Amino acid sequence: MYLSKKSTQLFAFIIVMSFNFISFSQKQIQNVLDRTTLSLNGDWQFIIDPYKMGYLDYRQKPFDESASGKGGFYDNITNPGKTKRAEYNFDYEPSLTVPGDWNSQYEKLEFYEGVLWYRRNFKVSLKEDKRYFIHFGAVNYESHIYLNGQKLGVNKGGFTPFQFEVGDKLIDGDNFLVVMVDNTRKKDEVPTINTDWWNYGGITRDVNLVETPESYINDYKVQLAKNDAAKIKGYIELEGSGGEEPVVLQIPELKINQSYTTDANGKVTFEIPVKKIQLWNPESPKLYEVKISSSQDAVTDKIGFRTIATEGKNILLNGESIFMKGIAMHDENPLIGGRLRSDGDMRMMLSWAKELGCNYVRLAHYTHNETMLRLADEMGLMVWSEVPVYWTISWENEETYKNAENQLRVSVERDKNRASIIIWSVGNETPVTEARNVFMGKLVDKTRSLDDTRLVAAALEVEREGYTITVDDTLGEKLDLASFNQYGGWYWSEPKELPKYSFDIKFNKPVVITEFGGGALAGFHADDDTMWSEEYQELIYINQLKMMDKISGLRGITPWILVDFKSPRRQNPVYQQFWNRKGLISNTGVKKKAYFILKEYYRNKSVK
Ligand code: GCU
Secondary structure (H helix, E strand, O other), X not given: OOOOHXXXXXXXXXXXXXXXXXXXXXXXXXXXXXXXXXXXXXXEEEEEOOOOOOOEOOOOOEHHHOOXXXXXXXXXXXXXXXXXXXXXXXXXXXXXXXOOOOOOXXXXXXXXXXXXXXXXXXXXOOXXXXXEEEEEOOOEOEEEEEEOOEEEEEEEOOOOOEEEEOOOOOOOEEEEEEEEEEOOOOOOOOOOOOOOOOXXXXXXXXXXXXXXXXXXXXXXXXXXXXXXXXXXXXXXEEEOOOOOOEEEEEEHHHOEEXXXXXXXXXXXXXXXXXXXXXXXXXXXXXXXXXXXXXXXXXXXXXXXXXXXXXEOOEEEEOOEEOOEEEEEEOOOEOOOOEOOOOHHHHHHHHHHHHHHOOOXXXXXXXXXXXXXXXXXHHHOOEEEEEOOOEOOOOOOOHHHHHHHHHHHHHHHHHHOOOOOEEEEXXXXXXXOOHHHHHHHHHHHHHHHHHOXXXXXXXXXXXXXXXXXXXXXXXXXXXXXXXXXXXXXXXXXXXXXXXXXXXXXXXXXXXXXXEEOOOOEOOOOOOOOOOOEOHHHHHHHHHHHHHHHHOOOOXXXXXXXXOEOEEOOXXXXXXOOOOEEOOOOXXXXXXXXXXXXXXXXXXXXXXXX
């Protein structure tokens, strides 16, 4: 094909532009943790760049869209020589630990919002017949990725994984990976500019170089069929297969050893009748070893099998009625005031929930680390998983919707094999407008099209008149639960008044209260009329539990929140100091009086 100069230029422009379009990532490699990987975690040099000097020229044009494509910090010039002018040099810069947000690692970065550059040098010995992907667990918020000076692409969304295939850009030997991260909040993004959590920036989750065979097992789903505990249903998807290929699914403990042949696209779906299967539940979170192999690849996973459904106002786990004793939590380690980084951090949070007597957690308000879900599988905690469609999103902006839907899709695809996840939430406290109903309605439909085996919900808001609390948000009609937040005794009324209130819930669905609670500074004691005292928070819990116990069809609660967490919206100098103090445990691990009220309530509450 002969390309004229004009068309050559146009072609070059399209190539460059395509790299700057947000690549709503293709299907991720399922279960990266069980693949051949080179971890790129550890120390990365960094450069703070509030003026985007490493990305834009003085005419504010991106260097990577220039004719040469060069000029930005991604060139990683470290030995300019005496005649060349370079006004940056990663070799002389301090480092940030990855995974980890930048805010909790340097005091000067605590409040930093803007662009920051990361660089990681690494060695690889390339193998002929292998493919290579760079996989990020999550980077907040917008990230531009460059390998050896070449742009791989852009990702938006701070809580979901993304990957790029890099075989053609990797060097056998020394390589350098440069990531421009921008956590600037913007109105049309997801989340939007206003959140009650810290806008932690950076490469917050694991980074891996993943090596696969030419043809590899890209994706699989192995779960029970919808409401059918006697049938395992799913699919296996090969990538790079030349067409029909043999694959094998083995679940040794269930004596399942099934051989299949994929279709021309490398995909096979299956349904396998099962008899004596031990179903996953919080008391006995049974996980089975599942092995999938193809002619060139093999992957092993630990998967639990359970069914979840609603029946009128009841929630049925494995066909049995269940009450969800829950607690809400952020992806934050209160002891460092930063994102959870290690298995240990995550296990700490979930152990605190178990110690409280929980069988259920609401992982708010965004997709948490994959390891968190795998630990919930192992520890026996049911999970409410949510995408950050939070408060007032730009409902009429098509790009905003695509972004939200992409985060939802990637989240469901990543975690579809986790038994712990029983509920997909499409958002929190979103205002009831027509545009919002359309936006959220589409997200609900998308969720059901991606996974019909779990419940779909959202944290709705309530109306109040006198002593009646009404739940009649139209979006509720599309959801499986009547789930809502209510802050009686804190944002409205007062703790003593709560027993006078009653609920008018317009849906014949299980009622799940997704948030209630109040703030208290641990160690501050006074009478129960004094806000911020442990006694005030304690009375909120005593009377909230009384008020909620009157609700027919109450099948679960997730008090807000397990532990104090950082928020830029909390500036009371005496009681808050940028911490939301609604935790039952303080940021130094102190259990507040209300903690023991809830623990006692759960000890006495039947799960049936
Ligand atoms: C809201 C919101 C939370 C917030 C909480 C609070 O309901 O969903 O993200 O932290 O209330 O005000 O403490």
